[in-house]
Each structure stands twice: as structure tokens, then as C-alpha cells.
Amino acid sequence: RVLLVESGGGSVQSGGSLRLSCAASGLTNSGYCMAWFRQAPGKEREGFSYIRWSDSTTYYTDSVKVRFTIRRDNTKNTVYLQMDSLKPEDTAMYYCAAGRLRDSSWSIPAAYDYWGQGTQVTVSS
Numbered sequence: 001r002v003l004l005v006e007s008g009g010g011s012v013q014s015g016g017s018l019r020l021s022c023a024a025s026g027l028t029n030s031g032y033c034m035a036w037f038r039q040a041p042g043k044e045r046e047g048f049s050y051i052r053w054s055d056s057t058t059y060y061t062d063s064v065k066v067r068f069t070i071r072r073d074n075t076k077n078t079v080y081l082q083m084d085s086l087k088p089e090d091t092a093m094y095y096c097a098a099g100r101l102r103d104s105s106w107s108i109p110a111a112y113d114y115w116g117q118g119t120q121v122t123v124s125s
Contacts, residue, residue, distance in 0.1 A: 002027055002113070004023070004116035005116055009094060009121045012122075014087055014123055016086050020080065020083065022036075022116055023077065024079070031053070033100070034098045035049060035098075035106060035107075036079075036081050036097075037096075046107075047097075047109065048063060049064060049070045049081060050106040051071070052103070056071070059103070064083075067083065069084075079096060081094075083121070090121060093119070093120050095116055095118045095119075099112035
């Protein structure tokens with residue numbers, strides 16, 4: 001059984017930093033890719049960061065590029081998201097997801113098989 005557990009969300013002021021973690025269990029091989037999505041109230045779920053487990057290839061949307069960094073730790077089966085220079089518009093529920101997919105589908109929620117429960121990030125101005 002695959003289980004993804006996010007942690008590290010919270011409330012920060014604009015310009016602050018947070019680090020999210022996504023601990024994965026039950027993923028049996030390195031063919032998986034993992035991503036971070038976020039969803040603000042009234043908006044669609046947005047994929048903004050992705051990492052290929054096999055070789056750490058990463059993708060980011062322009063909205064978070066430079067400010068956010070995704071990385072993996074194979075020894076802990078954990079993916080981290082370092083978020084710096086946070087802005088109020090980053091406020092959302094953040095989810096990690098895992099799946100076997102083509103890189104071209106990385107930002108599409110339906111491409112992923114497994115999801116965590118989400119962790120809230122709130123950035124105040």
C-alpha cells in the first residue's frame with residue numbers, strides 16, 4: 001500500500017521560508033515521479049514542482065522558479081520542498097503526489113496515482 005504523508009506547513013509572513021516534506025512508503029521502485037501541487041480556495045489544483053526519482057530531473061513553473069527547490073532523499077524515501085521568499089499568493093493547501101508518468105504530463109493532477117492528505121501554507125502580508 002502506498003502512503004504519502006506531508007508535513008511542514010504553517011503560517012509565515014511575506015518573505016519568509018518553509019520546508020515541506022513528503023514521506024513516501026510502499027513505492028517499490030525508482031520508476032516513480034513525485035510532484036508538489038497546491039490548491040487555493042476557489043481555484044484549480046496547480047502542479048508547480050516535479051522530480052523524477054531515478055535521476056532527480058526537476059521542473060518548476062515560472063511562478064515558483066528560483067524561490068522554491070525540490071529535492072529527494074533516497075535513504076529516507078522523502079521529497080522536500082524548500083520555499084523561500086514566500087508571497088501571499090502562495091497561500092494554499094499543498095499536496096504531494098506520486099505516479100509513473102511521462103515528463104510532459106508532470107503538471108496534470110490526473111497523471112498521478114497517489115496523493116498525500118495535504119498541508120496548509122498561509123503567507124500573510
